[in-house]
Amino acid sequence: MNLKELARHLGLSQSTVSRALNGYQDVSPDTRERVLAAARRFDYSPNASAHRLATGHSGAIGIVFPSGNDPLLDPLFTDFLSGLTNSAARRQTDILVSASLDSAEASYRRLAQRGSVDAVVLSSPLVEDPRLPLLDRLGIPCVVHGRTRSPRPYAFLDIDNEGAFRQAAELLISLGHRRIGLVNGDRRQAFAVDREAGWRSALLRAGLSAPDTLNGSDIMTDEAGYRLTAGMLANATPPTAVICSSIFSAMGACRAIRDRGLTIGSDISVIAHDDGITSIRPEAHHPPLTTTFSSIHRAGERIAEIVADLIDGKDPARCQEVWPVDLIFRDSTRPPAGA
Amino acid sequence: MNLKELARHLGLSQSTVSRALNGYQDVSPDTRERVLAAARRFDYSPNASAHRLATGHSGAIGIVFPSGNDPLLDPLFTDFLSGLTNSAARRQTDILVSASLDSAEASYRRLAQRGSVDAVVLSSPLVEDPRLPLLDRLGIPCVVHGRTRSPRPYAFLDIDNEGAFRQAAELLISLGHRRIGLVNGDRRQAFAVDREAGWRSALLRAGLSAPDTLNGSDIMTDEAGYRLTAGMLANATPPTAVICSSIFSAMGACRAIRDRGLTIGSDISVIAHDDGITSIRPEAHHPPLTTTFSSIHRAGERIAEIVADLIDGKDPARCQEVWPVDLIFRDSTRPPAGA
Numbered sequence: 001m002n003l004k005e006l007a008r009h010l011g012l013s014q015s016t017v018s019r020a021l022n023g024y025q026d027v028s029p030d031t032r033e034r035v036l037a038a039a040r041r042f043d044y045s046p047n048a049s050a051h052r053l054a055t056g057h058s059g060a061i062g063i064v065f066p067s068g069n070d071p072l073l074d075p076l077f078t079d080f081l082s083g084l085t086n087s088a089a090r091r092q093t094d095i096l097v098s099a100s101l102d103s104a105e106a107s108y109r110r111l112a113q114r115g116s117v118d119a120v121v122l123s124s125p126l127v128e129d130p131r132l133p134l135l136d137r138l139g140i141p142c143v144v145h146g147r148t149r150s151p152r153p154y155a156f157l158d159i160d161n162e163g164a165f166r167q168a169a170e171l172l173i174s175l176g177h178r179r180i181g182l183v184n185g186d187r188r189q190a191f192a193v194d195r196e197a198g199w200r201s202a203l204l205r206a207g208l209s210a211p212d213t214l215n216g217s218d219i220m221t222d223e224a225g226y227r228l229t230a231g232m233l234a235n236a237t238p239p240t241a242v243i244c245s246s247i248f249s250a251m252g253a254c255r256a257i258r259d260r261g262l263t264i265g266s267d268i269s270v271i272a273h274d275d276g277i278t279s280i281r282p283e284a285h286h287p288p289l290t291t292t293f294s295s296i297h298r299a300g301e302r303i304a305e306i307v308a309d310l311i312d313g314k315d316p317a318r319c320q321e322v323w324p325v326d327l328i329f330r331d332s333t334r335p336p337a338g339a
Numbered sequence: 340m341n342l343k344e345l346a347r348h349l350g351l352s353q354s355t356v357s358r359a360l361n362g363y364q365d366v367s368p369d370t371r372e373r374v375l376a377a378a379r380r381f382d383y384s385p386n387a388s389a390h391r392l393a394t395g396h397s398g399a400i401g402i403v404f405p406s407g408n409d410p411l412l413d414p415l416f417t418d419f420l421s422g423l424t425n426s427a428a429r430r431q432t433d434i435l436v437s438a439s440l441d442s443a444e445a446s447y448r449r450l451a452q453r454g455s456v457d458a459v460v461l462s463s464p465l466v467e468d469p470r471l472p473l474l475d476r477l478g479i480p481c482v483v484h485g486r487t488r489s490p491r492p493y494a495f496l497d498i499d500n501e502g503a504f505r506q507a508a509e510l511l512i513s514l515g516h517r518r519i520g521l522v523n524g525d526r527r528q529a530f531a532v533d534r535e536a537g538w539r540s541a542l543l544r545a546g547l548s549a550p551d552t553l554n555g556s557d558i559m560t561d562e563a564g565y566r567l568t569a570g571m572l573a574n575a576t577p578p579t580a581v582i583c584s585s586i587f588s589a590m591g592a593c594r595a596i597r598d599r600g601l602t603i604g605s606d607i608s609v610i611a612h613d614d615g616i617t618s619i620r621p622e623a624h625h626p627p628l629t630t631t632f633s634s635i636h637r638a639g640e641r642i643a644e645i646v647a648d649l650i651d652g653k654d655p656a657r658c659q660e661v662w663p664v665d666l667i668f669r670d671s672t673r674p675p676a677g678a
């Protein structure tokens with residue numbers, strides 16, 4: 001049954017039926033009830049597909065969570081998602097979140113079959129990420145938050161992770177540090193590889209070594225930051241400074257330093273990467289932390305714009321941005337003791 | 340152009356075209372490329388609406404954020420959303436999040452017009468919430484997380500907020516406390532009204548007064564918890580115990596107590612409502628906090644099941660649950676000094 005037939009059945013104009021179904025208040029409650037009841041009885045889904053058939057768009061951007069890892073419990077991800085959601089809303093676009101139970105592939109296939117999304121955002125890319133060729137096969141446009149390897153040009157927004165961590169290490173070297181530890185994220189992830197490359201290149205350029213004992217990698221939590229830093233400080237030749245991949249790792253690193261009876265800044269310098277999340281501010285720390293800074297919320301906002309460009313037909317090769325990262329000098333970074 | 344015409348144009352079987360469009364790997368890359376290119380050229384959206392037209396379902400549950408308030412920055416909400424998303428995934432259902440820029444009404448209307456969702460979840464209901472009659476007009480099924488006033492039966496899952504706070508106050512009274520402060524959430528919200536009612540009824544039943552000076556209400560942050568508690572402690576007759584509506588308010592309350600040189604437990608007892616979020620555990624606090632406990636993550640999981648029942652046609656009046664709340668006694672709660 002179509003709108004015309006439904007209107008004839010009810011003895012109402014098509015316009016009245018349509019306004020009733022769309023919830024306009026100028027239709028009396030009684031009429032609305034009658035229209036809704038009839039639509040239900042004849043299984044008429046007025047809204048379900050007309051928009052989509054007319055425009056070819058669902059008006060939604062998808063995000064699929066990998067199985068066994070729930071990013072909604074990670075403040076970095078939810079701050080990103082907040083930026084994405086609010087920015088997309090300015091274009092009347094919504095965000096569809098989908099959790100994978102077994103494989104992400106099943107979720108992406110479902111989105112493709114249902115036509116649920118116009119594009120997806122791919123977060124936390126691996127160096128070689130199987131999701132990109134899958135999305136290519138499924139014909140779902142995609143914007144990567146970060147970078148990965150791909151034989152074909154793809155849309156992405158990344159920050160200059162390598163440059164940021166090289167700069168951070170160079171700052172410490174210029175202050176006189178010679179043993180600089182890296183408290184990195186999971187090194188299967190592309191951003192962690194880039195940060196390690198930046199740290200390593202600064203050390204090697206200065207004629208210093210980048211030993212494995214100073215090259216820590218794990219998830220970016222307070223607890224893992226504590227463990228990695230405590231391990232380095234227990235070395236025969238401990239670092240005089242550490243660079244941490246997140247504000248959470250840095251919290252743990254600072255605890256480990258204090259627990260060893262050392263003072264942040266004067267004994268051990270600390271630099272943290274700060275994604276600018278609202279709940280923890282590096283300048284409110286004691287002492288205030290030197291940071292490499294880039295707002296992950298703004299990255300989410302910008303990615304919604306890049307997705308809109310991509311859906312409008314812009315060449316993915318022209319939807320590529322690498323943002324420079326600020327280095328903000330604060331009290332946690334000083335010359336090493338005795339220098 | 341339909342699938343049959345597209346297949347004829349390409350000289351392929353409909354099955355091959357369909358499998359190519361759905362990303363199956365048994366189609367050669369060359370063929371897939373040809374199919375996708377043709378589909379794009381003829382603006383054929385294979386997936387967009389077929390599923391929806393066939394089933395009448397979008398396979399998505401909607402959540403609309405109120406304007407000017409981004410719950411993605413609130414760990415309580417993201418823990419709820421995590422439970423909802425993961426539980427919905429077990430039924431191949433995704434979650435559509437939509438931020439309101441001006442009014443929630445525009446977002447709900449958009450969802451209705453596009454047929455984007457099969458139902459919505461309504462969070463943080465007000466005592467009188469205009470969203471419920473709006474959704475009724477729009478014909479969008481809805482499950483409320485919490486309760487509100489409605490002339491018609493509606494689906495909801497709530498915890499027994501009134502009972503929980505009455506029990507908490509009764510515990511303090513039985514220990515000998517006579518001046519019990521309430522550090523509540525925003526009292527425009529239904530849950531805060533219910534908690535205040537529980538606190539008040541315990542006090543009145545015991546022949547005690549429930550003065551406004553001990554009845555604080557604000558957003559549930561560390562900062563607001565600090566301010567409300569510090570204000571009560573500065574009174575001529577300060578409380579000997581406080582009951583806090585969230586673990587964040589309780590953090591602030593504990594700081595305010597310590598900043599006044601008082602000891603939690605022996606000087607001022609503290610009870611907090613604990614939603615069971617992963618990032619802050621009341622038992623890891625010093626001293627461990629007595630709590631009223633109910634997992635907001637499990638509430639999210641259960642609401643996805645209630646939504647599925649509702650979509651399957653279950654009567655909303657039979658989709659109503661009130662969960663009892665556990666009272667967990669720990670060290671932060673003792674008899675008042677001198678009792």
